[in-house]
Amino acid sequence: MILVIDAINKDKHGAVLEDMFRLRARVFADRLGWDVQIRDGMEMDAFDALDPAYLVGLDEEDRVVSCVRLLQTTGPHMLSDIFSDILQGEPPMRAPTLWESTRFCVDTDRLSTQDRGHGSVARATSELMCGTLEFAQRSGISDIITVIDPVMNRVLKRSDNAPYGYVGNIVQMGKTKALAALLDTTDERINRLRAFAGIEGSVFVDEEALIARMARRAQPAPQKAAIAPDVLAQYCLEQLSAAQSEQDMNAALNLAQAVLGARQHDGTSPPQADIPYGTGYRH
Structure with missing residues (x-):
């Protein structure tokens, strides 16, 4: 499911954004060898400070x-300021209804075998x-210009989502090439x-339900109430006193040794209690 994060709701999804930036570092720096900025294991650049829209799967x-x-093309964006070599000297395309798509990546290591999809x-x-x-469509964006590598270009074509056109030329970018x-x-x-x-229904996550789930996961697990050492000692003594057979006595002695011995080992046991010999099982 897809979560949309923008300037309005980004404060609610800090953990998701951190994971997203870590995924970008693994893909663009480690796998593709692009010259990107990595800080604390996260890939971020100047365009992330412009309050873009992120779609996170x-x-x-x-x-x-x-x-x-996704970034507006009417202001700074990657094709105009970073990947300008693609344009070969031509001015970048700019329009309110034309937005730029970049940093598209998928965590292939995390996908299950059932998620391999078609083709x-x-x-x-x-x-x-x-x-x-x-x-994009519901936001009034009519066209997207996307900086991709040849592999992603093939993915677009295989998924019946082939580009209707290209801008500029293919240029070398790290271990791979880039095109628009x-x-x-x-x-x-x-x-x-x-x-x-084979997608049916909405692809977007219920944001309020997601926030509630994340909040539950962030809560510390309830701790079991600790049993006071004197209560454990008293219980062991009661079991010894109530022994009616040699088997009962051996079981009670083993329990006392295990419980009280453990308490002595971690320094939390009470003073050692004498085992009452006037009651319970007799040999």
Whole structure:
């Protein structure tokens, strides 16, 4: 399921954002070898300070498995300021209804075998693409320009979500290459992608239910009430006094040795009690 995080609700999802930035570090720095900034195991850059919209994919245990970042093209964005080599000297495309999609990644190590989806495209990938298109459409965004690598370009084509055009040229970026592709947010594209992945119903998470689940997980586990040492000692003495057979006596002695011995070992036992010999079992 997809969680949308923006400037309005980001304070409610600090833990999710941290996990998202850690996923980005594993993918873009470790796997792809891009020259990105890593701090405390998280990948962040100057564009994350511009209050972009993030779409974060969560698995059934609410763990981050995918993410993407959306930025307006009317201000600073990666294609105009970082990946400008792709444009080969041409001015960047700018429009209020054209937004940039970057930092699309999926945690392939965390996906289950049941999540491999159709045609080797993971369901988490299709769900994130679908969520991105639907969020953009309902936000008045007609087109998305996305900086991707050739692998992601093939994924888009395999999932019946092929770009309708490309901008500039392919350039080297770390261990791989980068290119800029154009996607519209029409119903036709969304329906094709949903049909390919077999997605029915909403792909977006119930945010209030998610917040409640996360709050429950953050609560400390209830601690069992400690049994006072004198209560344990009294119980052992009662078992010894009540012994009616040699078997009962041996069991009571073993219990006393195990319980009181453990208390003495950790320094919490009361003064050693004498075993009453005037009551209970006799040899």
